[in-house]
Amino acid sequence: MSELRQNPMTKEWVIMAADRAKRPNEFGHVHKKHERKVHDELCPFCPGNEHMTPPEVVRIPATEGEGWKLRIVPNKFPALFPECFPAWTIQRTLRSVKGSGAHEVIIESPDHSLCGALLPFENLITVLRTYRERFKQLSENPHIAHVTIFKNHGAGAGTSLEHPHSQVIASPVVSSPLRARFYEAMRHWDEFGECVFCQTLRDELDEDKRIVFNGHEFVAFEPFAARSPFLTHIFPRRHMASFGDVRDSELEELAGVLHNTLWKMHSGLNDPDFNYTIMTAPHHESGTRHYHWYLEIVPRLSEVAGFELGSGTFINTVLPEDAAEFLRKVKIAQTHFANEFAGVV
Amino acid sequence: MSELRQNPMTKEWVIMAADRAKRPNEFGHVHKKHERKVHDELCPFCPGNEHMTPPEVVRIPATEGEGWKLRIVPNKFPALFPECFPAWTIQRTLRSVKGSGAHEVIIESPDHSLCGALLPFENLITVLRTYRERFKQLSENPHIAHVTIFKNHGAGAGTSLEHPHSQVIASPVVSSPLRARFYEAMRHWDEFGECVFCQTLRDELDEDKRIVFNGHEFVAFEPFAARSPFLTHIFPRRHMASFGDVRDSELEELAGVLHNTLWKMHSGLNDPDFNYTIMTAPHHESGTRHYHWYLEIVPRLSEVAGFELGSGTFINTVLPEDAAEFLRKVKIAQTHFANEFAGVV
Numbered sequence: 001m002s003e004l005r006q007n008p009m010t011k012e013w014v015i016m017a018a019d020r021a022k023r024p025n026e027f028g029h030v031h032k033k034h035e036r037k038v039h040d041e042l043c044p045f046c047p048g049n050e051h052m053t054p055p056e057v058v059r060i061p062a063t064e065g066e067g068w069k070l071r072i073v074p075n076k077f078p079a080l081f082p083e084c085f086p087a088w089t090i091q092r093t094l095r096s097v098k099g100s101g102a103h104e105v106i107i108e109s110p111d112h113s114l115c116g117a118l119l120p121f122e123n124l125i126t127v128l129r130t131y132r133e134r135f136k137q138l139s140e141n142p143h144i145a146h147v148t149i150f151k152n153h154g155a156g157a158g159t160s161l162e163h164p165h166s167q168v169i170a171s172p173v174v175s176s177p178l179r180a181r182f183y184e185a186m187r188h189w190d191e192f193g194e195c196v197f198c199q200t201l202r203d204e205l206d207e208d209k210r211i212v213f214n215g216h217e218f219v220a221f222e223p224f225a226a227r228s229p230f231l232t233h234i235f236p237r238r239h240m241a242s243f244g245d246v247r248d249s250e251l252e253e254l255a256g257v258l259h260n261t262l263w264k265m266h267s268g269l270n271d272p273d274f275n276y277t278i279m280t281a282p283h284h285e286s287g288t289r290h291y292h293w294y295l296e297i298v299p300r301l302s303e304v305a306g307f308e309l310g311s312g313t314f315i316n317t318v319l320p321e322d323a324a325e326f327l328r329k330v331k332i333a334q335t336h337f338a339n340e341f342a343g344v345v
Numbered sequence: 346m347s348e349l350r351q352n353p354m355t356k357e358w359v360i361m362a363a364d365r366a367k368r369p370n371e372f373g374h375v376h377k378k379h380e381r382k383v384h385d386e387l388c389p390f391c392p393g394n395e396h397m398t399p400p401e402v403v404r405i406p407a408t409e410g411e412g413w414k415l416r417i418v419p420n421k422f423p424a425l426f427p428e429c430f431p432a433w434t435i436q437r438t439l440r441s442v443k444g445s446g447a448h449e450v451i452i453e454s455p456d457h458s459l460c461g462a463l464l465p466f467e468n469l470i471t472v473l474r475t476y477r478e479r480f481k482q483l484s485e486n487p488h489i490a491h492v493t494i495f496k497n498h499g500a501g502a503g504t505s506l507e508h509p510h511s512q513v514i515a516s517p518v519v520s521s522p523l524r525a526r527f528y529e530a531m532r533h534w535d536e537f538g539e540c541v542f543c544q545t546l547r548d549e550l551d552e553d554k555r556i557v558f559n560g561h562e563f564v565a566f567e568p569f570a571a572r573s574p575f576l577t578h579i580f581p582r583r584h585m586a587s588f589g590d591v592r593d594s595e596l597e598e599l600a601g602v603l604h605n606t607l608w609k610m611h612s613g614l615n616d617p618d619f620n621y622t623i624m625t626a627p628h629h630e631s632g633t634r635h636y637h638w639y640l641e642i643v644p645r646l647s648e649v650a651g652f653e654l655g656s657g658t659f660i661n662t663v664l665p666e667d668a669a670e671f672l673r674k675v676k677i678a679q680t681h682f683a684n685e686f687a688g689v690v
Contacts, residue, residue: 001429002444004518011521015444017424079362079652079660084346093545094552094569099347099360148658150651158650169652173349176356177657180525200438207439224439277655298654305503306495307424307514309643310622312522313493315424 004313005225008188008196010181014225015315036113036162044076045163047110057104058134060126070126071107072134072168078103079169086143086172100143101170106130108164115164116153116274117259117266124255127166131278132251136244138170139283145174146282149243154273156300174282182282182291189290197292201235210324213260217253220261222320222327228302229318230269230327232261234295242286243278243293258295260332265299268330272299349658350570353533353541355526359570360660381458381507389421390508392455402449403479405471415471416452417479417513423448424514431488431517445488446515451475453509460509461498461619462604462611469600472511476623477596481589483515484628490519491627494588499618501645519627527627527636534635542637546580555669558605562598565606567665567672573647574663575614575672577606579640587631588623588638603640605677610644613675618645 002017044052047067058072074082080101087098108119108127119127131149138147151166152159174182188196204210204221212232213220220234234257236250246254258276265272280286280293308314347362389397392412403417419427425446432443453464453472464472476494483492496511497504519527533541549555549566557577558565565579579602581595591599603621610617625631625638653659 001426002424004442004444004516006440006442006518008438008440011524013442013516013518013520015424015516017422017444077362079347079360081346091548093353093541093548095351095353097349097351097358099349099362146656148652148656150655152650156648158648167652169656171349171358171360171656171658173351173358173658175358175657176525179356180521196438203436203438275651275654277651279655296655298651303501303503304649305497306620306622306643307493307512309620310495310624310641311491311493311514311516312520313516313518 007223007225007227008200009184010177011184012225012227013313014227015313016319017315017317018319036115036118038111038113040112040163043112043161043163045105045107045161045165046112053105058130060130062110067110069123070109070130072104072130073107075103075105075167080171082141097172100172102138102141102144102168103170104134104168106134106166106168108166112163115162116271117262119164119259121255121259124259125252128251128255128258129248131166131168132244132246134168135278135280138168139244139286141170143172144170144283146171146178147280148277150275150277152275154271154300156273157275157298178282182285185290185292186288195239195290195292197235197294198239201237210320212264212324212327213257215253215257217250218257220257222324224320226316226320226323227314228298228316230265230272230299230301230323231316231320232265232297232327234258234261234297236293239289240293241281241288241291242283243280244286246293254295258297261297261327263332264327264330265297267332268327269299269301272301274299352568352570352572353545354529355522356529357570357572358658359572360658361664362660362662363664381460381463383456383458385457385508388457388506388508390416390450390452390506390510391457398450403475405475407455412455414468415454415475417449417475418452420448420450420512425516427486442517445517447483447486447489447513448515449479449513451479451511451513453511457508460507461616462607464509464604466600466604469604470597473596473600473603474593476511476513477589477591479513480623480625483513484589484631486515488517489515489628491516491523492625493622495620495622497620499616499645501618502620502643523627527630530635530637531633540584540635540637542580542639543584546582555665557609557669557672558602560598560602562595563602565602567669569665571661571665571668572659573643573661575610575617575644575646575668576661576665577610577642577672579603579606579642581638584634585638586626586633586636587628588625589631591638599640603642606642606672608677609672609675610642612677613672614644614646619643620645 004013053073056071056073060070062069080099080103082102084100086100089096147170149168185196210222276297281291349358398418401416401418404413405415407414425444425448427447429445431445434441492515494513530541555567621642626636
């Protein structure tokens, strides 16, 4: 038998089809990656090839020597443009806005090989701090309605560039799924007097079946109505609608939890393609009590087919309980993880 | 520069990134398919292997001889189950329904090789009539809220079985994206006194830039805010909320328009993987004046990446105007199309 579960934040229904299920450990054999080079002379993100990208907008110098630790450059083929004014055109049902905004690439390290889960913890702290700073800078533009920070790892997750990088897109509109989520959260507050995200986190902690990592500031868990196998949420315990409000001390723990989770997926699921995204409130509603930012990791282990496209309902073949148990059991054995999570998991 | 466009039916925003664009004719080189067999002795949908599927629920006998023209069988690994009662459980944010419903496979032909666009026109009429009849039968179950009919063609579209088939899933819930679309359509009626789908169709016909096929009863077009390359809508001209209300004469023209469109994609885009779905009203709102059923075809020519997953906004690299012009120019030259569309395109 199967079960439909409803995501309390989006009101999405997901079919948990246990009888169609692969066992979690069957996923480990799907992907097989090649050896990675530390430097690739054809890679536009490698040191020495800085001229292959548009002029950088942010550079964090290396701790030692002349090089850099991290760069932000405009996307060479941007989807949205800073120099463009967001003029709105409404002609009956044909509605459009000029492509104003920003589309940037965050090059996370000079080392070409440190992609996916391999970026060291210290670099990840720098990356997360950069996310927050750039998020705040881009949000200052009065035309920006929402900033999305995301990472694509692997061809199945939509990137052809291997060098460790993430992206930022600042948009002049609020998307309809984000607005729907925001509206549902508002309704939930009006009905229950509580942030639906805070309540979800408490319910997950109470149930204690889908927790992957239970930290002081952040909790990683497989949500009850996860729409795809091993989809993972990392929630801050403290209520904040906007990612821009996260504190330095919190970012350090987030780096640890994210590192840990990505490494468990890398090791347990054999370096799957994945995306992660920071889900945050629309910029102009950043102080609200009913929305709550979080980070979502989506390993790309399943295909979206006609049913999902047509019905808007997803079929998940791995129960989140099983996925959480599987991830909890994956051992962290890398030397660069030494003492990082001592006693926390 | 780029442009954001809003889908009037869903209120989704799509970024039309012309500067990132591939030219439409570049898509023709992406996929390359192998020779197809007429019969595959390992295929569970081929004649002689009927014992490999669960017992059939519908059989349309062959016009000549002892065989069959079409079969409907329960999915061997169903997502939802007819024998299950849809009990609802609400525990704070953890909400679920038992997996009640139906999940069936429509085997469209005994000929293994007629997949995708290759199914002859006459078979497609039979398939569409079967869709409608099965839709009506499943809708009689009082526990069913929505019926989705869809087709997956190719591994990139979520199927590993080559034999021509489509699927039906009858669900006890209305998905949140469908409900959102339904609500927007209701709001549109309340504001404009007109069905948003009827108005969109008229606006597309007035603009006459994105029409692929302009028939007496159906219009195929690339929607103004198409979220992926070559995403195509086929709208009935007559207002109907439910696919169950389509007439025999209309189904015949729909078969022609669908056949034509799929063939143009097959020929012009080199047999792309694709999904199509019949988008229809929730069953209990089938008579409404504000919703309108249609058929959506999604060739799988682009990847969904972190931005789309996180923001709910899509980036489309092919302008619908260019896609429509490209498809209009693809010649229909197959012998089994002889006279079928004479003088219509």
